[in-house]
Amino acid sequence: MMISTRGRYALRVLLDLAENQNEGYIAMKTVAHRQELSLKYIERIMTVLSKNHYVEGVQGKGGGYRLAREPKDYRVGDILRLAEGELVPVACLECNAKTCKRADTCKTLPMWKEFHHMVNHYFDNITLLDLMK
Amino acid sequence: MMISTRGRYALRVLLDLAENQNEGYIAMKTVAHRQELSLKYIERIMTVLSKNHYVEGVQGKGGGYRLAREPKDYRVGDILRLAEGELVPVACLECNAKTCKRADTCKTLPMWKEFHHMVNHYFDNITLLDLMK
DNA sequence: TGAAATACCTATTGACATGGTAGGTAAATA
DNA sequence: TATTTACCTACCATGTCAATAGGTATTTCA
Numbered sequence: 001m002m003i004s005t006r007g008r009y010a011l012r013v014l015l016d017l018a019e020n021q022n023e024g025y026i027a028m029k030t031v032a033h034r035q036e037l038s039l040k041y042i043e044r045i046m047t048v049l050s051k052n053h054y055v056e057g058v059q060g061k062g063g064g065y066r067l068a069r070e071p072k073d074y075r076v077g078d079i080l081r082l083a084e085g086e087l088v089p090v091a092c093l094e095c096n097a098k099t100c101k102r103a104d105t106c107k108t109l110p111m112w113k114e115f116h117h118m119v120n121h122y123f124d125n126i127t128l129l130d131l132m133k
Numbered sequence: 134m135m136i137s138t139r140g141r142y143a144l145r146v147l148l149d150l151a152e153n154q155n156e157g158y159i160a161m162k163t164v165a166h167r168q169e170l171s172l173k174y175i176e177r178i179m180t181v182l183s184k185n186h187y188v189e190g191v192q193g194k195g196g197g198y199r200l201a202r203e204p205k206d207y208r209v210g211d212i213l214r215l216a217e218g219e220l221v222p223v224a225c226l227e228c229n230a231k232t233c234k235r236a237d238t239c240k241t242l243p244m245w246k247e248f249h250h251m252v253n254h255y256f257d258n259i260t261l262l263d264l265m266k
Numbered sequence: 267t268g269a270a271a272t273a274c275c276t277a278t279t280g281a282c283a284t285g286g287t288a289g290g291t292a293a294a295t296a
Numbered sequence: 297t298a299t300t301t302a303c304c305t306a307c308c309a310t311g312t313c314a315a316t317a318g319g320t321a322t323t324t325c326a
Binding site: 134158160161162176177179180183190191192193194195196197198 | 269270271272273274275283
């Protein structure tokens with residue numbers, strides 16, 4: 001599995017925020033209920049999004065999260081990479097993978113590389129706005 | 134991670150067999166050494182390939198495996214699906230996943246479906262012969 | 267005919283990721 | 297002051313991955 005719940009839930013929450021943008025700050029309790037997700041789990045995911053300025057959080061009563069930019073300025077690829085770590089479908093391509101000594105002669109590596117590129121390109125060409133339609 | 138070692142090793146072994154096709158039956162001991170893979174692990178992978186007639190195995194001294202068809206008749210997608218199980222990048226799409234009750238209204242599902250299709254299409258359009266070049 | 271080499275079979279294991287849960291603290295509002 | 301919220305840290309159950317271990321059955325070759 002390449003896309004886990006972390007990335008998928010992050011996307012769904014952001015999408016929820018996007019669709020209710022006019023409501024201002026939205027409590028995760030509300031989103032959790034609407035999306036039928038665990039509040040605690042969402043909170044963990046939002047921490048990352050908040051620290052990377054994908055959302056703005058306000059504590060206290062009446063607080064919550066809201067998008068930091070326009071839906072059209074969120075690329076799905078960025079969201080997934082942030083939530084999941086890297087969007088790498090094959091271990092050989094991980095950035096911290098010690099270079100395989102067979103890399104020079106490996107007949108499959110080019111295929112994996114092209115695939116990797118295709119995957120990222122696919123998700124980078126979809127925005128939150130696209131998903132709202 | 135979507136493509137694990139099982140699929141990648143299966144591919145490498147088949148590719149090795151393809152490139153040494155004229156040698157007849159090739160012992161996995163040889164391939165394991167050439168590819169720097171664990172013999173025991175390869176054996177487990179080959180069992181599946183053998184049962185599905187991707188390779189023909191002969192026991193005993195001088196035995197080994199050989200391809201059952203021409204390299205051009207092996208699709209990478211088929212090999213990966215056989216070794217890995219399914220080639221599904223997102224859990225919602227697994228065939229045994231109980232249908233999500235949000236599926237009808239889910240705004241992300243179409244994206245996952247298209248992605249899933251793209252992934253399979255990509256690997257189904259590559260053959261062993263392509264990789265040999 | 268016996269030794270060696272091979273595919274084939276079953277069980278086990280350590281490490282790690284996944285998908286959460288639990289239990290709080292800090293800040294803001296009503 | 298009570299309540300609501302984001303924010304923080306720790307923990308845990310489960311499953312998958314990537315092998316390893318130890319054998320058996322079959323075939324060839326000397």
